[in-house]
Amino acid sequence: MKLKTLGLAAAGAAVLFAATVLPATAQEKQFVPGLMYRSGPYAPNGVPFANGLADYFKMVNAKGGINGVQIEYEECDTAYNNDRGVECYERLKKPGAAAITPLSTGITYALIDRATADKIPVLSMGYGRTAGSDGTVFPYVFTLPATYWSGADVIVNHIAQNEGGYDKLKGKKIALVYHDSAYGKEPIGTLEALAAAHGFELSLFPVAHPGLEQKATWLQIGRQLRPDWVLMWGWGVMNSTAIKEAAAVAYPMDHFIGIWWSGSEQDVTPAGDQAKGYKSANFHGTGTDYPAIKDIIKLVQDAGNGTGPRDEVGTVLYNRGVMNGAIIVEAIRTAQDKYGKKALLGEQIRDGFEALNIDAARLEAMGLTGFMEPIKITCADHEGTGRAFIQQWDGKGWNKVSDWIEPNRAGLLRPMIVEAAAAYAAEKGIKARDCK
């Protein structure tokens, strides 16, 4: 019996070895890896994003691919776990990988060095290492369309508008409730700089992973500190817990603003009616009223090929997955203009990312007019716009309650990014590229 088990194990190992050692298939398809999570504590938020991304690629394939090149998309489940993310990356990486989507700030941090060495672009869309948007030090990292620092500035800008100008912020109390990880800590530096510049008082409230225990935090916020505004950098169950706890201490919802990862249907619906009035930042449209999303419904969902349930289409995180897919496809298309209409290497697609110019005409052709802002990436600036808007939950859906807000990139954020990137370069002994 023992020998039999041993034999089975050996056979299994042989299968595994063959699977990992066999060479990649011929290069007629463009390979896109995705590090998603459909298991673990953050799965409720990871699943719609992963479905949106997969469905967008299916839609592009159904329409004939990118200039005739089909996309071969493969997922690996990280469970939002950094070491598993590294394993997934190593499993899926190959020279022909178009771009890595880590979908976790922690995993992004772990992958930056590896992907740079392997010459595969990392697209951390609205998350990840903010300093990565300095293309001179991070040639393979792209943080478009916005970073957490821009997000923090946009939200403070919105608060200033509501208060009647930046000068009215003086003496106000703003609290930040954040996931105590690399993700949640990203905006602190920016908020501290803004607090110093505009004279508001910033209080920090870290919440330990996974964020189910926030009673003490909210008692302190609601009963003791009573801040004028509360910002939140949360993810997964932390978001809905925070909204429920905020309601329990009767904190006014319309003075509670989350970053774009704290503003999806999954976050507000568990809190029911109490969540009405809760605000969050966002950088893309919601709903299905865009030609590209209608195409997904028609060509993918109605064809019985949808990755997830149909009523998920148009929700915030699903649409964010769509936007992530659209940006990767546009980068591949841009790279194809330069290197020919065939499956390309990650190194070549990086050039596509760097030459990315999604203008109004391009958005029209993609069927995403009004869905997102035009984006232009340059060699030095891998963030693009940094613009976002504020949306509010009315109990049924998200409504846009502000215009697109321009963060103070030139005056405040960009110098901070360049400084952080230079510090990283010094620590790592990297010589910055010349982008002129």
Place this chain on the structure above:
Amino acid sequence: MLYREAGQFKTDYAADQAIFPILQDRIFLGLFLLLALVAVPLLANEYWLSTILIPFLVFSLAAIGLNLLTGYCGQLSLGTGGFMACGAFFAFKLATAFPDLHIAVVFLLAGVGTAGVGILFGIPSLRIKGFYLAVATLAAQFFLVWVFNKFPWWVNYSSSGVISAPAREIVPGFFITGTQASPVTKYVFLLVFVAILALVAKNLVRGKMGRSWMAIRDMDIAAEIVGIRPLHAKLSAFAISSFFIGIAGALWAFIYTGSVEALAFQIDRSFQVLFMIIIGGLGSILGSFLGAAFIVLLPIFLNNTMLAVDPSISTAIVSHIEFMIFGALIILFLIVEPHGLARLWQITKEKLRLWPFPY
């Protein structure tokens, strides 16, 4: 196994005390090390090296460390994650503050620093035992992770609290950390480093110190009566165990992931290492390696095999089946052999000695 040691006479004490008294065992081990050192780097691809073998070696070292404390000295500890964090952050501070310090020295010094912290958190073990001690070490776990999360000095004021290993060479031209480091160099370095430390651990537990640990483990009052000082025995176990675990933490941050935040050393890391030694075998150096292999490799193996059998299967189903099979296998192994994989290996060896004519 399949061979007899008949005719091999021990003529001196050194031969009698050898770790591997049988010639065939020594040949087998030599071949195995040669295979690991030469054939594996030549044959294994990058995926195998950097995501399977490297974490396996790092975890083996952590498991050896915990096994010294829990398996040999009988002091239950749930602070492994915290001690690994100590090693990682100490190594980071040392490596960035003294760029000229050789990286191997950095790792060893990080281990020494962690040993100090281990002694500090080992003091309660002089008064409390068993589960109560586990709770006391749990405090170490939470306190240490909190310290590294709270004070930005530990991460050189990086805004996100993530440390990133600076590039360092082991010998000129061969980087083991940073972007230039190739998985082969990392693997070979780790293999040699871990093998040496495992040898040290093996000799420690065979010597006076290990014997005093085991005496304390088996019955502390009796040990005290025969002249073993519990203070020395327990605190030395904490110190040496933390030394190994600290180095493992530094290797985890520097060689495996390359960048790490305190969150990577949460309580589940402590449980992971504890499960390794329980499944591998308490009080066995070989068991530490087997347990690490089981816990690190099996989930990845299950995941890959399922996808190799049917590539179209959804990743969500694969992950969930992986959890189920993994859990079932842990229970199965503990039912089949409660003393761990090391004991299973020992039984297999004994059976094979008699094979094919068992009596």
